[in-house]
Amino acid sequence: MLIREELCTGCRRCIPYCPVGAILVEEPRRVYIDQDLCAECGTCLRMAGCPTDALFEPSEVYEKPRSVRKFFSDAMATHKETLLPGRGTEEVKTNDVTARVKRGQIGIAIEMGRPVLGAKMTDVEKVIMRLAELGIRLEGNNPLSHLLADPEKGTLQDWVKNERVISAIVEFAAPAERLEELLGAIRELAAEVDTVFSLDLITRFDDDGSIPVLPVLDRMGIHYRPNSKINLGLGRPLREE
Ligand code: SF4
Ligand code: SF4
Incomplete structure (x- = not known):
């Protein structure tokens, strides 16, 4: 501006x-x-x-490299690559329709930056690189996936690195049995990045209505606030089994 x-x-x-x-x-x-x-x-x-x-x-905000700021920070703008607005996909809130996180999996969304602080893309890259070392690959529809230089290493393209956004979400799915290991790694990362982040943990209910990840969170001393979102009437009924 x-x-x-x-x-x-x-x-x-x-x-x-x-x-x-x-x-x-x-x-x-x-x-x-x-x-x-x-x-x-x-x-x-x-x-x-x-x-x-x-x-x-100016029109340059819609071109590289400034476009990174625009598309991640302005909820009214859509990413050219995904045609989705905002910081992530739909933040897995519509998982009951899209089924991105399947049974036996957990979904994790690391929401980096917030108003006042924002987030540097170098910090976002630091998180993706650490996850890549652990064999984690980003959600394909997430705009960050389209800015990767090397998905194996988690590096971002050079022209992106000097940019700063209000917020970006690192999203991925992983086997549920890796939850403790991944949360431990994310905890370590928290000390290394120069911004705030909040963590969304997405899981499906067990057949008896219990939430399978809670014992792990209790054991790790992680405070949580369960939040269920069910989009009745939206999209097709989920049939994955
Ligand atoms: S609103 Fe801001 S840009 Fe407009 S005249 Fe006032 S100070 Fe200048
Ligand atoms: S960050 Fe947003 S509100 Fe602040 S000057 Fe830039 S466009 Fe305007």
Whole structure:
């Protein structure tokens, strides 16, 4: 995002709308956008109601490398590769329809970055590389999969690495018996990345209605908040067995 200097009155109205604090003031009155911090989320343009139309989005934000910021940070934009909007796939919330996580598997989504902090793609790469060492491959529909240089090593393409987004989700499925090992590795990673992340753990109920992963979480001392989402009436009934 940019500000047309000749139109900006310095009213500062746009500043509180920026989720990453990229709109800055240079005294006495000049308001400008730090291009390294700006995640191209478009919130200031859509929400601030700039009285002079000084805010504008140059077409370059839809081209490499800036497009990485745009497509991960702006919920109104769709990734060119997946034609899906947002930070991940559908964050496996519709698993009852898509069946990406099957019986005997767990799904893990590592939601990296959030408003204020954002996430550097170098940190996202660090997580994917560590998982790749453990033999984990990303969910194919996740936009990060399309930015990999080497899926075996988990490296991202060079042009992506200097970019920063509000949030990106590393998603994958794995055999359920690897849960403890994978959570242990993710715990170690938490100390190495320079942002916050939350962890989604996706599992299916056992036939008796119990949640099979909970004993592992209890043993590891991990706090959890079970949340069931059932999309009745959406899509085809799931028939995988
Ligand atoms: S709202 Fe518009 S005029 Fe006011 S500081 Fe922001 S860009 Fe400048
Ligand atoms: S596009 Fe988003 S990140 Fe960039 S200045 Fe506007 S609100 Fe901030």
